[in-house]
Amino acid sequence: MIELILGGARSGKSRLAESRVASISHTESSHLKKIIYIATATAHDEEMAERIKHHQQRRAAHWQLIEEPVKLAEILQANNQPDTILLIECLTLWLTNLLCHSDPDIFAAEKHKFIQQLQQSRADIIIVSNETGMGVVPMGELSRRYVDEAGFLHQQLARISDRVTLVVAGLEQTLKEPEQKPEQEND
Numbered sequence: 001m002i003e004l005i006l007g008g009a010r011s012g013k014s015r016l017a018e019s020r021v022a023s024i025s026h027t028e029s030s031h032l033k034k035i036i037y038i039a040t041a042t043a044h045d046e047e048m049a050e051r052i053k054h055h056q057q058r059r060a061a062h063w064q065l066i067e068e069p070v071k072l073a074e075i076l077q078a079n080n081q082p083d084t085i086l087l088i089e090c091l092t093l094w095l096t097n098l099l100c101h102s103d104p105d106i107f108a109a110e111k112h113k114f115i116q117q118l119q120q121s122r123a124d125i126i127i128v129s130n131e132t133g134m135g136v137v138p139m140g141e142l143s144r145r146y147v148d149e150a151g152f153l154h155q156q157l158a159r160i161s162d163r164v165t166l167v168v169a170g171l172e173q174t175l176k177e178p179e180q181k182p183e184q185e186n187d
Contacts, residue, residue: 006131007167035063040094069097073113084123091129
């Protein structure tokens with residue numbers, strides 16, 4: 001099961017993702033699932049360090065943390081187990097890390113590997129990402145590329161995700177539901 005949760009800054013998307021993790025870990029099997037929080041943020045300044053600290057304080061103590069700003073596909077591959085829930089926070093920070101990387105070819109390669117690993121995963125995956133393309137066209141080439149690439153990535157992820165949710169002002173709007181299997185009629 002893959003879920004993409006989109007929303008603006010401080011929309012409530014992270015809180016929703018964390019509550020989804022808690023509900024999946026307790027309802028889908030008789031034993032608790034292993035929960036891995038994959039953090040893509042890097043603290044380049046004091047404000048970002050505060051944001052990271054805020055997220056750390058909210059997380060349950062038993063969740064495993066993996067900090068990986070670039071190589072998400074490797075983390076997915078290493079944790080490809082059906083008894084695992086992977087929470088990726090935040091995909092647009094990962095995108096920023098790739099677009100600003102010193103290797104100009106890393107973005108295309110890592111994006112391809114990430115999509116490939118998602119499609120092969122047996123783990124439950126919840127992906128949190130910022131919806132950035134709802135405003136004016138930004139000034140500056142890098143900013144425009146970032147918004148474009150985020151939009152293209154979100155479209156690709158929405159196609160392969162079982163559920164897609166948009167969060168606005170703390171309210172969730174379901175954009176795509178998991179397909180329900182028709183119930184068998186008893187004769």
